[in-house]
Amino acid sequence: MRRVYMDHNATTPVHPEVLQAMIPFFNDQFGNASSIHWAGREVKKYLDEAREKVAALINAQPSEVIFTSSGTESDNMAIKGVAAALKDKGRHIITTQVEHQAVLHTCMFLEKMGYEVTYLPVDSDGLINLGELRRSIKDQTILISIMFANNETGVILPLPEVGEIAREKGVIFHTDAIQAVGKLPVDLKRLPVDILSLSGHKLYAPKGIGAQYIRPGTKLAPLIHGGHQERSRRAGTENIPYIVGLGKASEIAQRDFAKHQAHLLALRDRLQQGIIRSVSEVKLNGHPTKRLPNTLNLSFLYIEGESLLLNLDLEGIAVSSGSACTSGSLEPSHVLLAMGMKPEIAQGAVRFSLGWGNTEEDVEYAVQVIPKIVRRLRDISPLYKKRDL
């Protein structure tokens, strides 16, 4: 049976060059980067190089980049770190209703700690209203956290405009760019962003490594205390092999950016056209153009996304509905509901997220398999039977 992986927004395979780059650092060059002897010094060099590569991908200075264990940790650190550092200035945070759970649950935790959080709504395309953002800012606002691109729909939020507003009002702006890095150009010399979180395993590096960009002068308390690694911003002996991996992945992402972009866009559009042409009553979720080049979120009316998912799995096709962290529950995605979607339509949503390794054959296979499954499910769907009435 053919195996086709179309869930790259959930995670990506480690690129072979990345794996190769990591191997020497497990038991050959294994030193602690903080040690002053040869074992430490020899790995410190690679730590620095990796930092330079990650910084280059986002057009930042190496000194502005620190490494964490994950995108989730980066999000936690940004939000809790600013909340702690600025607690005497104010206790109000603004975010959106469509953020990833790593941001939402962190904000909810802070609410229990006495902070006030505004969760900005989005329209049916998944976009926020800039006027509403502006109006929500008050004197006590210490942080705005708005994602760069949504993991479920791929919708790209207007970061430059948000950043301008934040700058104007003197509020720190954090963005969860976990899905955007590697798929969209990210230029921190141009983007008025103060903190940016990224994740290795969305970028063909392994799981268990992330990074954080911090603009100089940004007040941020550490999340993890201990030694003075990462300029005392994040303690813990540096995970050299994984950091090297992230560095390599960043290098590849930058090197092959144009090629990958074109490839992803072409395949995604082909998949989209192919499905829409052969399946009726399909709805595109999220803005049609302000979208990541690799993401396609469709609602298949009158059937449950979960049933479609499981059937696709049995045919070897891996996709998801709702974000990976939350699917296991039958609750419709909070992102789709925030977009004003009716639960039945949100329930029928499936997310296809393509990656560097997908081929035309993968897309052809999916386009061939999906209509048959949808037809069979609609035949036994009580909702489909009722629709003419």
Next chain:
Amino acid sequence: MFPGEKGRLAVAMSGGVDSSTAAAILKEEGYEVIGLTMHLWDPLENGLGNFGRCCSPEDIHEARRVADQLEIPHYVLNLRKAFEQEVVDYFVAEYLRGRTPNPCVRCNDRIKFGPLLQKAEELGAKALVTGHYARIEFDPSKKRYLLKRGRDRNKDQSYFLFLLTQTQMSKVFFPLGEKSKPEVRQQALRLGLRVAQKAESQEVCFIPDNRYGRFVERRIGREVFQPGEIVNRQGKVLGLHRGLYSYTIGQRRGLGIGAPYPHYVLALDTEANRVVAGRKEELFSDGLVAGGVNWIPFPKLEGEVEASVQIRYRHPAAPALLKPLNGGKVEVKLRVPQKSVAPGQAAVFYQGDEVLGGGWIEKVL
């Protein structure tokens, strides 16, 4: 075993020996097996402590590990809301009406052979398989599906399946119906299943330690339980009770009545908030009326028929005469008076090994 060519089957896996062995046997026989586990209840969420009962996160984990061992795909289906509404709320409501609920019958009817069966169909499975000890057979002369006891009379679970409809039975398969429990354990051991030695679960799956009273109390809140009088059939007050929910028909313990002979709970009077108690002889009834009756070998009972009736799971079945009444009800005249007939319980009618049907006990005669 299963009529028809080898194809895809969905096995409802609870993490227990029976369903695990069913899945293993079918895989060995060459079927394409998919494991499904229902997520029905979260003991921790409801503050009742962690324990492994079908189908909590513990059981889901066990089921998944068995699926890993068998190398079959495994999916967890979140049916918590449906389970809470259809089974748990029903349980509490029945208790508060002074009736004896049977949640397992309800779960089979409303959950297992409801949304779970639907899911199996959506997955392209020819049938949903469970580890029930019961048999479904198609009778070509009647053109109907028949339900029979499992061959292991001691383990027979046909009692819980009396609500199965013809449509449901056409899509359900019980591979353990012909086997005995010891045989199944043997096979589990032979197959090297990790759950082969697992203990049986005899309790209501969502209630720890069979403490129904405490469970209902926690769900509703103490205020609902008012102490009241315990009276005999003549209305004489014998003592006081702590709250109707703590008592079931036939119960002897916990009445706290000082008397020369033991007293048993005969009935629960929800209107007056009274427990009616009496001597053992008063516990016997000559009959009952059952409602919501489902018939299996025929669509409807047209005339009187002799059958044996089981009024509880662990009841040896008593001879009776069944008479159809209006509104899908049936009058059951017991040839031999039976003890502790409890409204709310299921009355299941048999002829030999065959299940004629069953209903919910509404009135004790």
